[in-house]
Amino acid sequence: MIQLQSISKSYPVGRNVTEVLKDIDLIIQQSEFAAIMGPSGSGKTTLMNIIGCLDHATSGSYYLNEKLVTGYSEKEVAHIRNRDIGFVFQQFHLLPRLSALQNVELPMIYAGIRKKERRQKARDALHQVGLSDYAVYAPNELSGGQKQRVAIARAIVNQPDLILADEPTGALDTTTGKQVMAHFKQLNKEGTTIIVVTHEPGIAGYADRVITIQDGLLLDGNDIGRSRETLT
Ligand SMILES: Nc1ncnc2c1ncn2[C@@H]1O[C@H](COP(=O)(O)OP(=O)(O)O)[C@@H](O)[C@H]1O
Ligand SMILES: [Mg+2]
Structure with missing residues (x-):
């Protein structure tokens, strides 16, 4: 799905x-x-920004779904970002003047989905993250964990193949962070590809594979994971 070759x-x-x-x-x-x-x-x-097509590499090739990203038009890239990728950030990035439900509706407005369908899908997504009762709340009326769950609902509402989460638990306490990770784990079980950036080993433990980056160099933990499997 994602293939980076000599990306600098x-x-x-x-x-x-x-x-x-x-x-x-x-x-x-x-x-x-x-x-x-x-x-x-x-x-x-x-x-993460390069993988999410929010930024370009200086050199190297990035293939997303077997196609060179630089080969997509601007319009196609905007479409991919909106339809195929869900983004979750450390600071939630919710619009403060919109309700939880309206925040979740946003990606569908960009995708041109009609209001009635939008409402229903946004309600379904909020339900999935356990926030049905908070649809009319504004972000500042929600706890950190609830805000991040709204952000997850927004990320999944267009049913993307890929979710990119950059330190999604960084602003949350440990228990709330684990709940957020449990949502990602569930989405992954349903087939969504998930990439999570984190500082915390306990959070990384939810993933099946840990990739370490140091000074811009990648140390892939794939082999570590395999040797661990053979040990247990
Ligand atoms: N627009 C930019 N201009 C110059 N340096 C940048 C820019 N964006 C990021 N950097 C530098 O790139 C390095 C990596 O940044 P970043 O990817 O944000 O690291 P991380 O997310 O691991 O903390 C940092 O040293 C940062 O200062
Ligand atoms: Mg960062």
């Missing part, structure tokens, strides 16, 4: 260039649940 990303800083991602090779298959771990500043968000 650099930024000009004054007269120099900082290399944020260095020659990254990574394959993520359909229906995988992967965690990306690494210290602050190691390039996790940069990598």
Whole structure:
């Protein structure tokens, strides 16, 4: 589903260039649940933004569903971001003036879905995350965990194949963070590919595969996972 070949990303800083991602090779298959771990500043968000087609690599090739992303038109990329990928962020990114239900409806407005269908699907998505009773609440009337569940409902409402979550539990307490991860685990069981960036080993433990990034270099834990399997 996702194939990165020699992906590098650099930024000009004054007269120099900082290399944020260095020659990254990574394959993520359909229906995988992967965690990306690494210290602050190691390039996790940069990598997620490239995978989510929010940013371009400086060099290398990125294939999404067997097609070179640079081969898609702007319109196709916007469509992919809206329909095929769900995004979840550390700070929720909910619109404060909209209710929970209206926030969940947003991706469907962009997708051009009619109001009645939108309402129903948004209600279904809120129901899935256990927030049916909070549809009319504004984000500032919800707890952190509830906000993140609204964000998950928004991410899943167009039934994407892929969910990208950048430190989704970073602003939550441990118990609430685990509940959020349990939602991702359930979605993964239903076939959604999930990639979660996290600092916390306990959170990464929900994933089937842990990928470590350090100074823009990838250390894939695939082999570690396999050797662990042979040990147990
Ligand atoms: N627009 C930018 N311009 C220059 N440097 C950037 C930019 N965005 C990110 N960086 C640098 O890239 C490195 C990796 O950032 P990031 O991907 O956000 O790391 P992480 O998410 O792992 O904390 C950091 O050193 C950061 O300062
Ligand atoms: Mg980050």
